[in-house]
Amino acid sequence: MSTSSQDNASAYWAENLRIIITYLAVWFVVSFVAGILFVDQLNAIPFFGFPLGFWIAQQGAIFVYVALIWMYVISMNKLDEKYDVHE
Amino acid sequence: MSLDLLTYIFIGGSFALYIGIAIWARAGSTKEFYVAGGGVHPIANGMATAADWMSAASFISLAGLVSFIGRDGAAYLMGWTGGYVLLAMLLAPYLRKFGKFTVPDFVGDRYYSQTARVIAIICTIVISFTYVAGQMRGVGIVFSRYLHVDINTGVIIGMAIVFFYAVLGGMKGITYTQVAQYCVLILAFMVPAIFMSMQITGHFLPQIGLGATLDSGMSVLATLDKLSVDLGFAEYTSGQQSTINVFCLTAALMAGTAGLPHVIVRFFTVPRVKDARTSAGWALIFIAILYTTIPGVAGFGRVNLIETINGTDATNVGTAYSEMPTWFKNWENAGLLGWHDYNGDGKVQYAAGSAFEGGKPAFDGEARGIHGERAVTNAKVNPTPAPGAPFVTEVYVDRDIMVLANPEIAQLPSWVIALVAAGAVAAALSTAAGLLLVISTAIAHDLMKTCVNPNISEKQELMYARLAAVVAICIAGYFGINPPGFVAQVVALAFGLASSSVFPVIVMGIFNKRMNKEGAIAGMIVGLGSTMAYMIYFTFMGGSKDDLFLGISTGGFGFVGMILNFVVAYVVCMMTPPPPAEIQEMVESIRVPRGAGEAHAH
Numbered sequence: 288m289s290t291s292s293q294d295n296a297s298a299y300w301a302e303n304l305r306i307i308i309t310y311l312a313v314w315f316v317v318s319f320v321a322g323i324l325f326v327d328q329l330n331a332i333p334f335f336g337f338p339l340g341f342w343i344a345q346q347g348a349i350f351v352y353v354a355l356i357w358m359y360v361i362s363m364n365k366l367d368e369k370y371d372v373h374e
Numbered sequence: 375m376s377l378d379l380l381t382y383i384f385i386g387g388s389f390a391l392y393i394g395i396a397i398w399a400r401a402g403s404t405k406e407f408y409v410a411g412g413g414v415h416p417i418a419n420g421m422a423t424a425a426d427w428m429s430a431a432s433f434i435s436l437a438g439l440v441s442f443i444g445r446d447g448a449a450y451l452m453g454w455t456g457g458y459v460l461l462a463m464l465l466a467p468y469l470r471k472f473g474k475f476t477v478p479d480f481v482g483d484r485y486y487s488q489t490a491r492v493i494a495i496i497c498t499i500v501i502s503f504t505y506v507a508g509q510m511r512g513v514g515i516v517f518s519r520y521l522h523v524d525i526n527t528g529v530i531i532g533m534a535i536v537f538f539y540a541v542l543g544g545m546k547g548i549t550y551t552q553v554a555q556y557c558v559l560i561l562a563f564m565v566p567a568i569f570m571s572m573q574i575t576g577h578f579l580p581q582i583g584l585g586a587t588l589d590s591g592m593s594v595l596a597t598l599d600k601l602s603v604d605l606g607f608a609e610y611t612s613g614q615q616s617t618i619n620v621f622c623l624t625a626a627l628m629a630g631t632a633g634l635p636h637v638i639v640r641f642f643t644v645p646r647v648k649d650a651r652t653s654a655g656w657a658l659i660f661i662a663i664l665y666t667t668i669p670g671v672a673g674f675g676r677v678n679l680i681e682t683i684n685g686t687d688a689t690n691v692g693t694a695y696s697e698m699p700t701w702f703k704n705w706e707n708a709g710l711l712g713w714h715d716y717n718g719d720g721k722v723q724y725a726a727g728s729a730f731e732g733g734k735p736a737f738d739g740e741a742r743g744i745h746g747e748r749a750v751t752n753a754k755v756n757p758t759p760a761p762g763a764p765f766v767t768e769v770y771v772d773r774d775i776m777v778l779a780n781p782e783i784a785q786l787p788s789w790v791i792a793l794v795a796a797g798a799v800a801a802a803l804s805t806a807a808g809l810l811l812v813i814s815t816a817i818a819h820d821l822m823k824t825c826v827n828p829n830i831s832e833k834q835e836l837m838y839a840r841l842a843a844v845v846a847i848c849i850a851g852y853f854g855i856n857p858p859g860f861v862a863q864v865v866a867l868a869f870g871l872a873s874s875s876v877f878p879v880i881v882m883g884i885f886n887k888r889m890n891k892e893g894a895i896a897g898m899i900v901g902l903g904s905t906m907a908y909m910i911y912f913t914f915m916g917g918s919k920d921d922l923f924l925g926i927s928t929g930g931f932g933f934v935g936m937i938l939n940f941v942v943a944y945v946v947c948m949m950t951p952p953p954p955a956e957i958q959e960m961v962e963s964i965r966v967p968r969g970a971g972e973a974h975a976h
């Protein structure tokens with residue numbers, strides 16, 4: 288168990304969950320809503336020579352994943368400092 | 375210098391490098407053998423994870439797959455990268471804080487149950503073996519084409535190399551060899567891709583080149599759409615599979631990626647929880663470099679292939695066999711291309727449909743036809759053009775040549791071709807080594823040390839681990855030489871198992887403090903059982919396609935299995951007593967980074 292109090296730990300966990308849920312919501316919308324469910328509608332929009340839906344499904348989503356992980360890393364490092372649970 | 379000599383230099387040089395690293399990074403303790411001592415830098419671990427993850431399938435087969443199925447290939451592109459988001463946010467940091475060596479360690483301790491541990495051990499071993507068989511085959515194919523040895527000799531050379539550094543170096547040897555292998559494989563993939571992008575579009579980056587406009591005034595993708603439709607194929611940028619199937623397949627591949635034991639174990643090797651998160655970020659950057667290039671390679675490769683075979687003359691389609699470039703004959707000799715002159719004009723024509731009975735050409739030994747082509751025994755008797763195709767197709771093109779033959783099709787210099795050969799071998803060997811290590815750890819550490827005899831000494835445990843690695847290499851080699859005819863389905867099974875068992879059980883163990891052993895075991899059994907039954911019924915017992923549940927393919931069913939696992943686990947958990955207080959405390963502790971320390975033994 289860490290040195291922090293019980294309350295501190297639960298507040299840290301609650302905020303951690305909020306961060307994860309936010310990022311995973313973006314992950315879901317990009318991959319499944321834009322890349323799969325509405326890909327045909329998005330394909331009607333041109334995007335630098337690609338149909339937009341096709342581009343998101345084959346390339347765009349991957350760039351978003353990289354960005355999401357690094358934003359998560361930054362958010363969590365800040366959160367660890369805030370609750371003084373960093374290593 | 376001749377291509378053969380260059381290939382020997384590139385492959386031989388890369389092998390010397392791997393062996394040198396293995397000798398430098400020998401493992402002296404079980405901790406070094408299992409988790410490289412727990413002190414790997416996050417960037418190095420990211421590269422090693424990327425090499426571990428990107429197998430012969432990613433390197434050789436994926437671009438070909440995307441090239442032939444068009445937009446639906448996105449399920450694999452997103453599935454095999456999006457899983458890292460789940461891994462980084464839901465698993466890696468907490469498992470690092472938990473701080474032992476393996477997935478069965480976590481499952482057994484968190485669910486205070488030997489039954490749960492044994493189920494996890496079985497999943498780990500089955501998943502890893504199904505995977506490793508395909509890798510050894512990949513090594514064999516590359517060796518047979520480039521070094522002119524037969525596939526079996528190729529497999530044995532590959533086994534010997536992996537044996538050397540996996541058995542000697544354990545995780546430590548593997549980690550640093552994988553860093554080198556990543557550099558070789560990414561160079562080998564990017565160089566031809568950049569060359570092709572420059573040739574076809576004038577853009578340096580294939581990621582941008584795919585959106586470029588050609589001299590004809592049409593974009594690359596519009597050209598592909600037109601070529602495809604003219605020849606009776608489906609439009610490249612639209613989907614052919616049902617939305618629900620693509621959805622489930624993508625989700626199953628993502629959860630499966632996050633649940634693969636050989637990927638998870640990589641996050642036990644970094645010093646701190648913080649590094650586990652950073653490391654996932656680096657790993658995905660390194661993977662994304664290759665994965666975002668794949669759509670470009672797939673698109674350019676397809677345009678090149680169609681234009682080389684059919685020519686650009688719309689009225690007189692086809693190229694005479696005698697004028698086909700050497701690559702066509704090379705790959706015909708390797709068995710990845712086949713031609714039968716149905717209309718008797720001596721020209722090769724390519725369109726939609728299958729050129730041979732049953733799909734692949736069955737070659738009649740070394741016998742040759744009148745134009746010098748390899749004779750086949752399964753030519754169609756009265757072939758008719760496929761629906762939408764303008765004429766009867768005469769060629770079989772194996773998907774794998776998209777990457778392997780691309781440098782030759784694009785007429786790149788021989789050193790690029792030799793580099794691709796070294797890259798393909800690096801991709802296959804790095805993944806094989808990672809998988810073999812997971813198998814040997816599961817046997818020595820989880821089975822021998824934890825379940826059978828906890829009193830064995832560290833030295834004995836290390837000996838068991840090396841012994842298990844030797845046995846695993848031999849079994850893998852056997853499958854490489856005698857491949858089961860259903861490698862692709864078996865790999866789908868590995869992802870199905872990981873997404874329906876390993877992934878949910880770990881996520882619930884971290885995020886639901888109330889989850890108890892009854893719930894976890896029931897969930898794993900239902901998830902695993904339903905997924906296996908579905909796959910076995912539809913793959914091996916001839917289940918009709920019309921009976922598929924909501925039209926979901928066997929590859930996508932892992933997602934349904936995962937949902938069943940979550941639901942059953944939750945219901946059973948609510949009806950049974952909560953886990954003991956010390957387990958709940960343990961869950962609280964893995965949720966907080968501080969105090970991670972190094973990965974430790976019992």
